Amino acid sequence: MSNEQPSRTDPLSELSFSFALRIVKLCKYLQSNHKEHILSKQVLRSGTAVGALIAEAKYAQSKADFLNKLMIALKEANETKYWINLLYHSEYLNDKMYQSITPEIDSLLKLLVASTKTTKKAKP
Secondary structure, three states: OOOOOOOOHHHHHHHHHHHHHHHHHHHHHHHHOOOOOOHHHHHHHHHHHHHHHHHHOOOOOOHHHHHHHHHHHHHHHHHHHHHHHHHOOOOOOOOHHHHHHHHHHHHHHHHHHHHHHHHHOOOO
């Protein structure tokens, strides 16, 4: 198993990695404590895809490819927020859990929006 983790100088990679770890733990919790497998798999897929796409963007073939990866990561982050809201409103997540994870997904969304805007403005 590799010990490779995002560098401290890349807040987007660092946040997306720690968020993905939380999503994995959330999925385990939902499956073991609530026997919930459908929604947990959805949030697992979208929540971990964010970091994977950001990691993939680092080796993009072009600026357009880089932007495309970030835009898809943004869409996945937005989808993850939807699943988290649904889990909360369907009472799979309690208030404390919801209030704990919501700021993280909101921060990820803000960083992704800022990164995509910066990339669009950058010269080729």
